[in-house]
Amino acid sequence: MTEKLSKRCVVLLSGGLDSTTVLAYAKDQGFECYTIAVDYGQRHRAELQAAARISTALGAVEHRVVNIDLTAIGGSALTDDIAVPETRENGVPITYVPARNTIFLSTALGYAEVIGAQHIFIGVTAVDYSGYPDCRSEYIAAFEAMANLATKAATEDGHKLRLETPLIDLSKSEIIRLGTDLEVDYALTVSCYQADDRGRACGRCDSCYYRREGFQQAGLSDPTHYQESV
Numbered sequence: 277m278t279e280k281l282s283k284r285c286v287v288l289l290s291g292g293l294d295s296t297t298v299l300a301y302a303k304d305q306g307f308e309c310y311t312i313a314v315d316y317g318q319r320h321r322a323e324l325q326a327a328a329r330i331s332t333a334l335g336a337v338e339h340r341v342v343n344i345d346l347t348a349i350g351g352s353a354l355t356d357d358i359a360v361p362e363t364r365e366n367g368v369p370i371t372y373v374p375a376r377n378t379i380f381l382s383t384a385l386g387y388a389e390v391i392g393a394q395h396i397f398i399g400v401t402a403v404d405y406s407g408y409p410d411c412r413s414e415y416i417a418a419f420e421a422m423a424n425l426a427t428k429a430a431t432e433d434g435h436k437l438r439l440e441t442p443l444i445d446l447s448k449s450e451i452i453r454l455g456t457d458l459e460v461d462y463a464l465t466v467s468c469y470q471a472d473d474r475g476r477a478c479g480r481c482d483s484c485y486y487r488r489e490g491f492q493q494a495g496l497s498d499p500t501h502y503q504e505s506v
Contacts, residue, residue: 284308285395285440286388287336288380291326292467293487294399294443297455299334301442302397304458311336312387314380316373317347318354322475326466333464342383346373353469360469362480368407371469371482377410381419381439388437389429397440403447416441448490456496463499476503 287299289311302309313327324341331339350356352373361370377400384396400411409415420439429435443451455462467487468477477484479502491498 282392282394282435284391284393285310285397286384286391286393287311287397288384288399289313289327289331289336289339290399291323291328291330291465292399292483293448293455293462293465293490294401294451295327296330296334296399296460296462296465297451297458298397298399298440298442299330299336300455300458300460302395302440303334303336307395307397309334309336310387310391310393311339312384313339313341314383315341315343316355316376316379317345318373319360320354320466320469320471322471322473323466326464326475330464333461340387344379344383346376346379349374360478360481362478364482364485368409369482372408375410377408377415378419381423385423385427385437389427392429392435394429394435395438395440397442399443400441401443401446401448401451403445411444413441413444416444447493448486449493452490452494452496456494461499463501467500472503474501476501478503 285302285307287302287309289295311331313324346355353360353370354373388396402412416439423437424430466475467483469481469483470478477500
């Protein structure tokens with residue numbers, strides 16, 4: 277018989293608004309949270325420092341940073357010598373990083389199996405997002421099915437993995453309201469694709485646009501630190 281699912285979880289924590297809300301949500305649900313950030317060569321390096329301080333502030337058991345150099349393959353404005361667009365794009369934008377969520381989830385899957393966690397939380401959303409194909413519910417379901425075919429924990433020990441996506445059907449404003457209810461300090465977070473070394477946002481990229489609109493629609497003050505007035 278399959279054992280009762282453990283309340284230990286892995287949370288993919290980028291240092292941005294969505295993943296921070298997910299960490300607060302998992303903690304509120306009674307999970308023992310282990311956070312993981314991925315240093316993949318992204319140009320917005322300040323998010324890694326943000327992830328570390330958020331993990332500490334929200335009381336995670338452990339925070340790890342895994343190094344995977346995606347600049348070796350490039351193909352994205354976040355990992356290659358390509359300008360970050362400052363206007364909305366149709367279709368999948370150039371800020372899409374090829375296979376990023378697959379790589380992130382695979383890394384989190386290995387970590388979860390090592391520490392005996394049966395839940396992985398990820399802050400994907402299919403509503404207010406930039407059109408990334410690896411943020412859709414179909415993708416999440418497919419990865420979860422694969423994960424339960426690929427691990428000793430699932431196939432031999434009967435410990436099925438669950439991918440938890442509490443934000444997937446929420447708009448940015450709904451995510452912000454949820455996080456505010458959970459007392460998230462969004463001033464700690466960095467979402468900008470081209471934040472400077474101090475974590476200040478450009479105010480012009482896609483990520484800044486959706487973040488700013490989210491606060492406006494939620495009727496809440498935007499605590500984002502900008503490089504200049506926007």
